[in-house]
Amino acid sequence: MALEEYAGDMSMCCRCSACKFVPLQQVKGFKHANVCPSISRYNFHFYSGGGRLNLGYAGLKDGFKYVPRYLDTLYNCHLCGACDVSCKYGMDMEVLRPIQEMRIRAVEDGHPHPMLQRVVERMRVTGSMVSAGGQGRGAWAQGLGLVDATKTKVDVLYHVGCLTSFDPDRQKVAAATARVLERGGVAFGILGDGETCCGGRAYEMGHQADFLAQAGKSRELIEQSGAKTLVTSCAVCYQAYNVLYDRFGLKGDLEVLHVTQLIERLMAEGRLKPSRPQSLEVTYHDPCHLGRLGEPWIHWQGKKIPGDRFVFDPPKPYRRGTNGVYEPPRRVLAGLPGVRLTEMDRIKEYAWCGGSCGGVIDSNPAFAEWTAGERLAEAACTGAEAIVTASPWSEKLFAQVLAKRGGDLKVYDIVELVDQAI
Amino acid sequence: MALDKDIYAAFAGVVGEENICDDPAMMPAYFFTDFAAVILPKDTAEVQALVRLCNKFKLKYRPICTGWTGFFPPGIVLFDLRRMDRIIEINERNMYAVVEPYVTSAQLQAELFKRGLCTNMKGAGSQCSAMLRGHGHLDQSMGADDRNHLAVEWVTPDGELVRLGSLGSVGEWFSGDGPGPSLRSLISSVVPPSCTPGVFTKVAMKLYHWPGPVRYSLTGYSPRYLLAEKPANMMARYYSFPTLDQMWQAEIKIGEAEIALELMGFNAAMVAANITTSNEEDEAMFKRLSQEVQGPGFFVIIAGNSPDDFAYKKKVLETIIAENQGLSLKSVEDPEIEGILLTQCTRISASVRETFRPGGNFKSIPIMGQRDLTIRWAVGAGKAKLPLIEKGLIADDGGGFFGWGVEHGHLGKTEIFCKFSPLNPEAWKAVDAWAEEQAARAVDEKYFALTMGPEEQIEKKIGPALSNYHLWWNKALAALDPNEVIPEKGISKLHP
Numbered sequence A: 001m002a003l004e005e006y007a008g009d010m011s012m013c014c015r016c017s018a019c020k021f022v023p024l025q026q027v028k029g030f031k032h033a034n035v036c037p038s039i040s041r042y043n044f045h046f047y048s049g050g051g052r053l054n055l056g057y058a059g060l061k062d063g064f065k066y067v068p069r070y071l072d073t074l075y076n077c078h079l080c081g082a083c084d085v086s087c088k089y090g091m092d093m094e095v096l097r098p099i100q101e102m103r104i105r106a107v108e109d110g111h112p113h114p115m116l117q118r119v120v121e122r123m124r125v126t127g128s129m130v131s132a133g134g135q136g137r138g139a140w141a142q143g144l145g146l147v148d149a150t151k152t153k154v155d156v157l158y159h160v161g162c163l164t165s166f167d168p169d170r171q172k173v174a175a176a177t178a179r180v181l182e183r184g185g186v187a188f189g190i191l192g193d194g195e196t197c198c199g200g201r202a203y204e205m206g207h208q209a210d211f212l213a214q215a216g217k218s219r220e221l222i223e224q225s226g227a228k229t230l231v232t233s234c235a236v237c238y239q240a241y242n243v244l245y246d247r248f249g250l251k252g253d254l255e256v257l258h259v260t261q262l263i264e265r266l267m268a269e270g271r272l273k274p275s276r277p278q279s280l281e282v283t284y285h286d287p288c289h290l291g292r293l294g295e296p297w298i299h300w301q302g303k304k305i306p307g308d309r310f311v312f313d314p315p316k317p318y319r320r321g322t323n324g325v326y327e328p329p330r331r332v333l334a335g336l337p338g339v340r341l342t343e344m345d346r347i348k349e350y351a352w353c354g355g356s357c358g359g360v361i362d363s364n365p366a367f368a369e370w371t372a373g374e375r376l377a378e379a380a381c382t383g384a385e386a387i388v389t390a391s392p393w394s395e396k397l398f399a400q401v402l403a404k405r406g407g408d409l410k411v412y413d414i415v416e417l418v419d420q421a422i
Numbered sequence B: 001m002a003l004d005k006d007i008y009a010a011f012a013g014v015v016g017e018e019n020i021c022d023d024p025a026m027m028p029a030y031f032f033t034d035f036a037a038v039i040l041p042k043d044t045a046e047v048q049a050l051v052r053l054c055n056k057f058k059l060k061y062r063p064i065c066t067g068w069t070g071f072f073p074p075g076i077v078l079f080d081l082r083r084m085d086r087i088i089e090i091n092e093r094n095m096y097a098v099v100e101p102y103v104t105s106a107q108l109q110a111e112l113f114k115r116g117l118c119t120n121m122k123g124a125g126s127q128c129s130a131m132l133r134g135h136g137h138l139d140q141s142m143g144a145d146d147r148n149h150l151a152v153e154w155v156t157p158d159g160e161l162v163r164l165g166s167l168g169s170v171g172e173w174f175s176g177d178g179p180g181p182s183l184r185s186l187i188s189s190v191v192p193p194s195c196t197p198g199v200f201t202k203v204a205m206k207l208y209h210w211p212g213p214v215r216y217s218l219t220g221y222s223p224r225y226l227l228a229e230k231p232a233n234m235m236a237r238y239y240s241f242p243t244l245d246q247m248w249q250a251e252i253k254i255g256e257a258e259i260a261l262e263l264m265g266f267n268a269a270m271v272a273a274n275i276t277t278s279n280e281e282d283e284a285m286f287k288r289l290s291q292e293v294q295g296p297g298f299f300v301i302i303a304g305n306s307p308d309d310f311a312y313k314k315k316v317l318e319t320i321i322a323e324n325q326g327l328s329l330k331s332v333e334d335p336e337i338e339g340i341l342l343t344q345c346t347r348i349s350a351s352v353r354e355t356f357r358p359g360g361n362f363k364s365i366p367i368m369g370q371r372d373l374t375i376r377w378a379v380g381a382g383k384a385k386l387p388l389i390e391k392g393l394i395a396d397d398g399g400g401f402f403g404w405g406v407e408h409g410h411l412g413k414t415e416i417f418c419k420f421s422p423l424n425p426e427a428w429k430a431v432d433a434w435a436e437e438q439a440a441r442a443v444d445e446k447y448f449a450l451t452m453g454p455e456e457q458i459e460k461k462i463g464p465a466l467s468n469y470h471l472w473w474n475k476a477l478a479a480l481d482p483n484e485v486i487p488e489k490g491i492s493k494l495h496p
Helices: A003-011 A037-042 A049-062 A068-075 A082-088 A096-108 A114-126 A162-166 A171-183 A200-204 A208-225 A235-247 A259-268 A327-334 A357-363 A365-381 A392-405 A414-421 B005-015 B024-029 B044-057 B105-113 B244-257 B268-275 B279-292 B307-323 B335-347 B351-355 B371-390 B425-444 B455-465 B469-480
Strands: A156-159 A188-190 A229-232 A255-258 A280-284 A339-341 A386-389 A410-413 B037-039 B061-064 B077-080 B087-091 B096-099 B149-155 B161-164 B199-206 B234-240 B262-264 B297-303 B361-370 B402-405 B411-420
Touching: A003 A049, A003 A096, A037 A365, A049 A068, A049 A082, A049 A096, A049 B024, A068 A096, A068 A357, A068 B024, A082 A096, A096 A208, A114 A200, A114 A208, A114 A357, A156 A171, A156 A208, A162 A171, A162 A392, A171 A259, A171 A414, A200 A208, A200 A235, A200 A357, A208 A235, A229 A235, A229 A259, A235 A255, A235 A392, A255 A259, A259 A327, A259 A414, A280 A327, A280 A414, A327 A339, A327 A414, A357 A365, A357 A392, A365 A386, A365 A392, A386 A392, A386 A414, A392 A410, A410 A414, B005 B037, B005 B044, B044 B061, B044 B077, B044 B149, B044 B199, B087 B105, B096 B105, B234 B307, B234 B335, B244 B262, B244 B297, B244 B307, B244 B371, B244 B402, B262 B335, B262 B402, B268 B279, B268 B335, B268 B351, B297 B307, B297 B335, B361 B371, B361 B425, B371 B402, B371 B411, B371 B425, B411 B425, B425 B455, B455 B469
Parallel strands: A156 A188, A156 A229, A229 A255, A280 A339, A280 A386, A386 A410, B037 B077, B061 B077
Antiparallel strands: B087 B096, B096 B199, B149 B161, B149 B199, B234 B297, B262 B297, B361 B411, B402 B411
């Protein structure tokens, strides 16, 4: 939907400021009441969900003014969706959707962020969001004897994702995932060097056309593999295949699972029995893309009913963050002997963003690190020895910030813990 | 309109370049108000310096803290106080908390619950500042308005720093009226134009005993959080009555018995709004509850300090309700709905559902006065809404109003509002006319004087009805604001 179609939603914003805080019933103290990294870091109201909507509405009426401050506001947003959830606790209106559309409009109007533009250009050429560093995409799998889904038809395809494939520090997660799936008796294949980017991050960066082109390529490869189920250990890829592809009519009948969902299933069926005890106090970070942004897309078309109320025919079902993937990772952690979970103050649909979303990690690394630092400080408040997550992007950023700032907190991808337990 | 270069430099010299923005392209973010600049001071000294600069340059200014922008004339300077966000002190022994403007009610309350204390949060919602003056769900047992403001640190319109109440004489925060200057009549803003001139930079809020849990145990996901376990010795009910008089008699008796933690005169539409998660659900629930109630009613929460205390309060409540032929709404007796209302109404977390969700805007007439009089006025104001509802200009709430007694007394708050779409000029016009007529009727028929009202009525009606207070107010304001930097004149007529 184009920005124009959200004019009614944007006009609904009353500047109540709920978008700046966790849903009010979940405020647990003075600390950790904020939910939006952008307004928390930059303070001016135009960095909040509500301020952005008012700017968007004014842009539609009077034309967009791409002054430096506006562009700074536009790109210093993680698009993490926290504002959307908090607003929709009380209101019936879209928040994240129009904010995303404002970014798309800026790109279409010739105002992309130069750093993000570079990342997207790389994707166009190499099919990857990250630098390959001279290695092949499937190099991590050398010697593992995994099924090559470019040659053999498979039911289950493990999509590794750009960062996990190429980043030497993240490749261990790919290998661990493969081991866990094998131990669970899952017959799966990988595309190896043939795998390509899901395109999801390009969409967030505002490059919708590039996303669609890339998604077309990726979908074709998946189609050719014969896969009926796609499983991924990357939260960003999960959200792209499960939500964005569905939204744009590219998902078809493909079942999309995050690896935590599959592991939970395998554990419940008794096919995976973690038995090796670990003694570890952990806290869990909900990646935005797996949590609130991972909520299934709802196909709906309708018209506002004229009159006093903002209601539609047929009634509009809102995505409010209710149906994200929150419990499977927690149930997996609960099934690991010796692993004890202590929750942070901001969790599930109102979790504080880990900092890597929305292209900010590329456009403004300092802001990304600030956001991650806030999360790590919250994690430290729980007394946990380690922060566990389910996204390579969060894990990488957390590790990066901890390396700079020091501290005893360890960072794990959840699959690493499962791998260690079996 | 951007600031003059020299003026910008002077402001930036106080707060730093990163804390000022005068880019006209960004001002639409501030809810349709075309501010000359937005400035983010970090403490009282910076506020004082900014105010003095405004006086020097004869620039009108307005502070804002957490929530809800009003409508302001173009070209004024906005002080956004969001960097002033510290809880300075929670004094458990003397039962007050000292806060800066950007501490939210939700934050303060969550800290207070841990200490067995609470503060009366305002009905606007717990995202709003903890220092906000006004009324809320807990008025019945926790005071209201400026009575909960103890000592205050105040930057006057011309930049003088004044410490009010005990702070002004002994440097302590425990009292609003002395020893030291009170000035309550100047700062309370309980009569139109309802705005305190200048900036409050720190306020001590009065605290009360909290009989509930240190934290509610919630399950589920937004937008439907459920209470995992109802706290011991707490109960929420909605009672409806055959007649308005029986409702009022029950309200008086409950007040006199001092048993209610909360008595909130919700109408069926407001109950429906609170317990539903979308407009469609709300509409259906309103229809259902309208069938279920026998007449006007109110919502009550009782909370005991012990099982015996709870049993006593419950028995007294049930006796009073029975004596006045009240009926408990079955829908609210449903433990799930009771839990939702219990948590939402004590944490004031769903106000936007009652106000902004249906159409995006609402206009309210809030009043303070003798409840039986104000109820009678509100019945008429509610009837006057019906033609607007029939025309589809405002949301259907059955012509409802709401209200409650403060501090268990007969004096209380009554409020009525119209919910409508801000994009409908016809609705704006009709609602403005309704508000003006009902405000005039309130004074003409001698029910009360408004706490907020159209500006011309201050001089014509409200002032003369209240010992010509407006003449004194204007003299005081002229002394406090020699350079006329307070922008309040004309605000009541502004629309986006």
